[in-house]
Amino acid sequence: MDSFAESTDDVLVAAAATGDESAFEQLFERHRRQVARIGGRFFAQREQIEEIIQDSFTKAYFALNTYHGTHAASFKAWLAQITVNCCYDHLRRARRRPEQGIDDLEEGGSQEFAAWLRSHPPDVETRLISRDLASKLLSRLSADDRLVLTLLDVEGFSVAEIAEVTNWSISKVKVRAHRARAHLRRVLQRYV
Amino acid sequence: MFKTNSQRNEELDRIGKLVLRSAAAQEEDTEAAASSPFLFTRVRAAIAAEQRLQEEAGSWLSMILVARRAVPAMALVATLAAILTVWSAGPAPAQGDEEALFGMPDAGVEQTVLASRGLSRDDVFNIVVDRTYEVKGK
Numbered sequence: 639m640d641s642f643a644e645s646t647d648d649v650l651v652a653a654a655a656t657g658d659e660s661a662f663e664q665l666f667e668r669h670r671r672q673v674a675r676i677g678g679r680f681f682a683q684r685e686q687i688e689e690i691i692q693d694s695f696t697k698a699y700f701a702l703n704t705y706h707g708t709h710a711a712s713f714k715a716w717l718a719q720i721t722v723n724c725c726y727d728h729l730r731r732a733r734r735r736p737e738q739g740i741d742d743l744e745e746g747g748s749q750e751f752a753a754w755l756r757s758h759p760p761d762v763e764t765r766l767i768s769r770d771l772a773s774k775l776l777s778r779l780s781a782d783d784r785l786v787l788t789l790l791d792v793e794g795f796s797v798a799e800i801a802e803v804t805n806w807s808i809s810k811v812k813v814r815a816h817r818a819r820a821h822l823r824r825v826l827q828r829y830v
Numbered sequence: 831m832f833k834t835n836s837q838r839n840e841e842l843d844r845i846g847k848l849v850l851r852s853a854a855a856q857e858e859d860t861e862a863a864a865s866s867p868f869l870f871t872r873v874r875a876a877i878a879a880e881q882r883l884q885e886e887a888g889s890w891l892s893m894i895l896v897a898r899r900a901v902p903a904m905a906l907v908a909t910l911a912a913i914l915t916v917w918s919a920g921p922a923p924a925q926g927d928e929e930a931l932f933g934m935p936d937a938g939v940e941q942t943v944l945a946s947r948g949l950s951r952d953d954v955f956n957i958v959v960d961r962t963y964e965v966k967g968k
Contacts, residue, residue, distance in 0.1 A: 678855035
């Protein structure tokens, strides 16, 4: 693996595409943190993030032949695109079999959220609500809504960047973001 | 006292952002996931499993493709076989009762022997019947 330490991503991709496992391992070492960071924007559990890393690199391995690097950051961008799509697939799967029922939120969650809002006015942005409660609230959004809002508000992507990553048109991203925000407002409105 | 719609929406959007950020993993969690031991081994195992699946799917696909290519040849063979069957089962040439009695018509050696002795088939038949009677008489 050391023989590839100084190589560029494009050289590593070319070697990995011909079956060189150490080249692929070097790519993994270089980019696993970036993939984990993107996965961490959507999923809080360590196991879920590990699954995202595993799936993203597996998909990337089989798609190496479709990668045509043109500049230094392109592999990173290409891998980010694969990772976001992986997260989207996981969100959709999680939505098909929701582990946390909406009733959970109706019972204790709504009181917890209302108490948090009373004690921490919304302008105090440093204070976060419990991760579990946030996940329950967001489980009411569709995978598309969750994806676009997370990329806009947490990851700080521009509309154009989201369009590139998701392969959606810019107008679709705008419409989806508008609807997603309206949907999230409706979810939160009940507690505020 | 009453907030306008836009003020309320802004407030909800701020809370929404907080909720979204709260649902994200903390830095230490993502770092722990990225540095998880045997993660690359798991990736390698997932790749190997996927390759196996693709190979299995590929072998089925190639079998179907070969079978598809073989269809015209098999159809040709079947057509030929059908033609031969129909042709061989066609109307047989008329055969006499004697031939039915003596078995195979035109048995080459028999015909040669009978012809060389000047015996007709009736003569042969009579000889055989007489001999049978003689044997029974004894």
